[in-house]
Amino acid sequence: MTFQPKTGDTLYLIGAHGETATPVASALPQAAAAERQATEAVPNAAASSDPRPLVRTFDVFDTLIARRCIEPSGVFAIIEERSGLKGFAAARRKAEAHVLDRPHDLDVIYAELARLLGVEPVKLAALKALEVDVEKEQVIPIAENLARVRHGDVLISDMYLGATHIRSLLDRAGLTARVGLVVTNDGKKTGRIWPDISANLRIEEHLGDNEHSDVKMPTSFGLTARLTRLDKPSAVETVLINLGLRQLAELCREARLRTFSEDAGIRTVQLIQANLNFPLMLMASIELANLVRHLGLRRVLFSSRDCDMWVPLFEEVARRKGVTCKAEYFYTSRLAKMQPSESYLAYARDRIGQDSIVVDLCGTGWSLSHLAERLGLSKVPVFFLHKLPSAKAYEELSQTPDACAFHALIRPDAPDVFNTILEMCNYSDHGMVRDVRMVEGFALPVLAEDERGAADHAAVRAQKETFALAVSLMKHFDLNHVLQLDQPSISAVSTALYQSLSRQQSLRGLYGKSHMDEEVRVRRQIGCN
Template sequence: MNTAPNSNQFNSYLIGAPNAQPGPAQTFPTPAATRDTRPLPSVRTFDVFDTLIARRCVEPAHVFEIVGKHAGLSSFAVARKQAEAKVAQHPYNLDMIYDELAVALHLDPLQASALKALEIDVELEQVIPIAENMARLRHGDVLISDMYLGPDIIRRLLDKAGLDKKVSLVVTSDGKRSGAIWPQAQANLAIEEHLGDNAHSDVEMPRRFNIPNRHTTIFGLNPVESVLMQIGLRQLAELCRETRLSTWATDPRSRTAQVVQASLNFPIMLLASVALARLAARLDKRSILFSSRDCDSWMPLFEKVSQRLGFTCQATYFYTSRLAKMQPSASYTAYAKRLFSDDAVIVDLCGTGWSLANFAARLGLRNLPVFFLHKLPTAPAYEAMAATPQTCQFHTVISPTETGVENTVLEMSNYATHGMVEDVRMLQDFAIPVFAKDSRPAETLAIVQAQQDCFATAIRLMEKYDLHDVFALDDASLVAVSTALYGMLTQQTELRSIYGSSHTAEETDVRRALGCA
């Protein structure tokens, strides 16, 4: 590392013409030493790992398993942990770990260097942001990390995770753990608060120096992710966690909707997509019609899943509603007739099938294949108006007799931002949907948009996972896991408090328009 020139050297660089030789050393009077009375800069300090960034693979030690797998060294993970433990008795860094590891694994310098570079690459590949804590950063804040990785590597990790603030980074071997860093920091900074994940280094030690602090644990697995991990769906658990950590909203209600999406609704819809693709393949149906509005987010997820499974099909957003099917215009009837080919299967989130079965009868169809995530039992009020004809073949993940699940929260979790479809007009061969006026308040639609954006984030992050554990589930396991998650979703009363009034108002209007008491 270059050292700064002393004052005389610095003066000689500035005096004289560009090519002139330096003159005799000059001295300048030094002002009398005075105490710096300027106020200390007010900052917040942050831990880095598991506070601002996390690892996709959750446990730090899992990085070593990935490195060993890439390198073809089955003994690497154990040897890497042992090497770090051996040097950790004193201040240490990554180079010292690999010096010890080279001895343990009988590596020559080139091999050790290649393995060290591979570990850094894996860390960079595994880094994910913790958006909630990243959002707290301000320009001028200070990051303090006890870490064997050097500051340059940590900066690269932060940059990849999307750090967009001008912050300082202090890296020590055990400055936080020992507490040695805090008196030094207090001599130069007015620390408003420290945020970190480690109960000792980030909470207890700052407290000893009267530094306000806050503990964060959001990096870990939440209860749903833990269950998924325990039943062998590790990649799904990691994907749900990464989606949760990568999203953030300052509005508490929007954040609640995001967490429900990441932890419950997305995995349910992923499992349902696998079940749907398998059904369509068995039935040899290649035109998959996703009913509006409930399937707005589902359709792009299904397209990704069908591609992964090698199932070639055409997914179409089917403009429909109970009202459009039960009171169809001539143009709507013509629109549906074109879609309801012999190659089609109709998809909906949930329902009794009443309006679709009656509409199929109007079209003169029989054995129309229909896939519901949750097939509901028949509704007496509907049956009193018109009995459900036997025109559809219903397939479902969650059966009508399943207890402990309720479709209202499932519908709320899959809201679209557009209004109900009232009709479809045909302009040549092109369908023009006619949407009802959406009476939902702007703040409600903003929450719907937040949960849709979270769902889209999960779809985007799927590219990081092969999800073999999900695709390998048999049909019975798909149903069992979906049912368990659906039961947890049903218990999310927060969504009822957010959407309950608007949901009830629209349902009342639709039933009134249908003539249903």
């Protein structure tokens, strides 16, 4: 599969389509909590005399829960594929459209479907059961909105599925609050539900994804309502869909929707991982797997610390592509390579050989080339996601030996990319490797003290958790269209993702000081000022 980028194709990370920017959205629950505290401190006489319970109300589908396949029609397509009944998806949509103007549930829809297909309704019982099962398989949480649901709140859904089925979907998505549930065919759409609800409950706010049913109608009855569009594909996900990489877009969307934090900084790194860093690292894994197969290599050494998250992703990609090799986390650093102990040299010599490739996120190759020369090796295969141009300060200290054969996904002269941001997105949670001690053939890493603060560690932990979640979600997708991309397409998509990633300058505010402090220390230790 070949991707040719069109002029103007740009990837941005702006949360979800039409949604309030994440830092503001993240602050909403805090603001609401502060408002409630203020209300409790100075009771409003009118409010305190109102006997109706104060609640929030929520729509269900595409507000609290979403479908992995995004649109409801995706469920019908899955049923058609599994059942082998050609034309089922179109007929199912048509049957539902025919009954919208009268009371209906799944039984009524399938009775109409049987009429359209000219078969007895009983013959469609298995398909109806399959639809319920597929809905359960496809349900995913919208964590940010689920986090707002409190005990005693009320969920209101215009839906053909019954309350029992809807509650089972909410349970599967992880809703733990004890809530009320009202299910109608068109109570929200027509507005008829609101007078009845308001007669019994004092509604603080209604949240939903439909501008008419969830905003226009409740506000017409004097209620406060807010639109959520979190379920809609983000800008990045939309571009991936338009490129024909729909399953990758669905995976990124699910990772985004399953994560949430009230902390604006943490939420930012979650979004960056789900929508930018994970798909970029997936592309790099495909490129690397292709290279390993082409060179006939058997051992892939992922350099610490930048490749900490990469190993399990590459292993999954290699497995799917049928590439047989051993992936290993390689304890290394500029300091360990430039000032190696005899023990470290033994460790490196045991691993770097003719059938191995050393992998790093980015770099010039300067320190690795010096290590290879010291080991008496030549033409050591090396893969960088981003190969950097030679650094003057390093070359003045000691010129790069010709000891490595470099391969890279992103070339040194690629425009508008910043390796510092890439490194920040792939931080490990352990200190720099100073040395490796060999005991009975076992490698024991010696780590420097990690001087990063608690905020940095919390953000790194969130990054790792989100990335690991995305890797775990791969089991739900075959990703064949992605895995079969040719090299020009991988390069084009990767460059676009990397350029968008490089625009996430908020990471410099989050990690910038600790990053520069360590860089200064390392350069001083290796004698490079």
